[in-house]
Amino acid sequence: MIVSKVSKYNTLNDFLKSKTFMKIALSMTGCKNNRYELDQILRWAIKNKVPVVEESEADFAIINTCTVTSIADRKSRQLVRRTRNNNSGLKTIVFGCAARAQKKVFEEITEVDVLLGSMQEVITYLESNISDMKKCDDASLITSGEAFTRSRALVQIQDGCDNYCSYCIIASARGKSKNRPQKEIINEINKHVANGFNEVVLTGINIGAYGASLTTRPDENKFAELLEAIFEQTGIKKVRAGSLGPEFFNEKWYKVMQNPRFSRHLHLSIQSGSDSVLKRMRRNYTAGQVTDVIKKLRGISPDIAITADIIVGFPGETEAEFKETVQFVKKNRLAKTHIFPYSERQNTLAAKMEQVPVKLRRERVKKLQEVADICRSEFIKSQLGKKAEVLWEHSRLSGRAEGVTENYIRVRVMGARTAGSITSEVLTTENIDTLL
Structure with a gap:
């Protein structure tokens, strides 16, 4: 259910009417489950030709929150406020564990425009508001890929x-x-x-x-x-x-x-x-x-x-x-x-x-x-001296590639590696970085 002050809600209607097509930004605090939910919203956006952009260019910032500890609660609130401070012109859609468990607290945060419970409620809200909008046909604005990470x-x-x-x-x-x-x-x-x-x-x-x-x-x-x-x-x-x-x-x-x-x-x-x-x-x-x-x-x-x-x-x-x-x-x-x-x-x-x-x-x-x-x-x-399969995550501008072994030791080597690929490497003091 949408929980939003009437004054904000009216402003949102006017805000939506002023847009030719919707651009969204995605951010989160919390666990892999929260990351999965943002991945699902990303896939929905790709399917519906909704550009996923940086906060500075977005119309809506969609924020998934965490409440596992009081520190997680605080980080979630800080993320909402920081997002608005970075772009005063965007509107925020806040959902997730903290939004549900600390509902009254989030209702009082002025930077929250729309407060929802679940990922599906977010998608339903977005779908109801893009039906009258044009699809974005600029291919350069449409995110490629199926998830935030290309490694796993x-x-x-x-x-x-x-x-x-x-x-x-x-x-x-x-x-x-x-x-x-x-x-x-x-x-x-x-x-x-x-x-x-x-x-x-x-x-x-x-x-x-x-x-x-x-x-x-x-x-x-x-x-x-x-x-x-x-x-x-x-x-x-x-x-x-x-x-x-x-x-x-x-x-x-x-x-x-x-x-x-x-x-x-x-x-x-x-x-x-x-x-x-x-x-x-x-x-x-x-x-x-x-x-x-x-x-x-x-x-x-x-x-x-x-x-x-x-x-x-x-x-x-x-x-x-x-x-x-x-x-x-x-x-x-x-x-x-x-x-x-x-x-x-x-x-x-x-x-x-x-x-x-x-x-x-x-x-x-x-x-x-x-x-x-x-x-x-x-x-x-x-693990030193042992051969391990490494799933490569990305390559840095410095020329170093980073990945993790299947037993989750971070490895760094000089030279390019394809993100998402798996290669066999001997673990040494030179290439072992740390355990995640």
């Missing part, structure tokens, strides 16, 4: 979540879990193959739950069956998964992940290495179960990169609980750990718990980061 394509397989973890508002912002039909997913991947993509990334809010009636029923998931169908029915060379919950792994997963077309990198949504903290978070697994998952994955591929999200300073986190998380990261030799200080979110159970002082949260982030950096360095060193 994002494919959404599900949306929403039913877990309601005690610290998270994404379930409220995104709604109940919705599985995309397998046939649609297969068809989209085949289109990407036809357009020259060698790798797809499966995205969503809780993709491990794909096929389950609820994300709280991990035993129902059909993620392994989806992977099997992708390998059997598409010609995509590499499949990469977005963030996965440890509770969804099963023997079917381990079997299908042995396929060499499955990238040797998995990002786990772990959140803590302390069982008591995990219980307060309402995560339905233990640290020991996560360790078992990691051991089995390394049994499949010793060189697999296991990366993870960890929250420190969760309400009530004691020094002993924090040390359990530190030991967990050390023990499991995580290739990279994304560490977040706990962020209070309104209307969550965790916000009502006893809070850890902000200063102490920051101190714990710093301590854990030191340990995580050592683990990352050890993983990168373990």
Whole structure:
């Protein structure tokens, strides 16, 4: 539903009538799922001959927002204001998680012209407003390509979540879990193959739950069956998964992940290495179960990169609980750990718990980061001298090409490489840049 002040709405009608054809700019904060949604809007624009341009030339700026933390909320609001400041003549269409979860806040932002909930609402709004406009016939203004990145394509397989973890508002912002039909997913991947993509990334809010009636029923998931169908029915060379919950792994997963077309990198949504903290978070697994998952994955591929999200300073986190998380990261030799200080979110159970002082949260982030950096360095060193397949992303003006290995180590070499191509490279101290 469009939420806009009447005065703005009238101005928008006049604004639209003054345009021969519509030009849009696209921007976002947040995750790969948000990027996928902008890719879909981009494809709609190409199909309908709507130019996608820089903000300075746009009539509308379409902004996808994130609300995973209070910092993400703030960045989303800043992006809206900065966009308008960069071009006072454009109008903004704001949507996404923050726009839904913080609706009243965004309604009060003067730089917001149209406030919508979902990607589909944005497309519906655009379609309703270009019907009376001329199509842009200037080929130089129409964006070529099917996505923002030419190296890999994002494919959404599900949306929403039913877990309601005690610290998270994404379930409220995104709604109940919705599985995309397998046939649609297969068809989209085949289109990407036809357009020259060698790798797809499966995205969503809780993709491990794909096929389950609820994300709280991990035993129902059909993620392994989806992977099997992708390998059997598409010609995509590499499949990469977005963030996965440890509770969804099963023997079917381990079997299908042995396929060499499955990238040797998995990002786990772990959140803590302390069982008591995990219980307060309402995560339905233990640290020991996560360790078992990691051991089995390394049994499949010793060189697999296991990366993870960890929250420190969760309400009530004691020094002993924090040390359990530190030991967990050390023990499991995580290739990279994304560490977040706990962020209070309104209307969550965790916000009502006893809070850890902000200063102490920051101190714990710093301590854990030191340990995580050592683990990352050890993983990168373990890959030196080994041959790896590199998916090339782009070439710099300096003459250096940049890409990533299937276990997500960034590589830089001198000389041109075709974006989206895959070549075999020996990893050395000269070409390894860092782990993403």
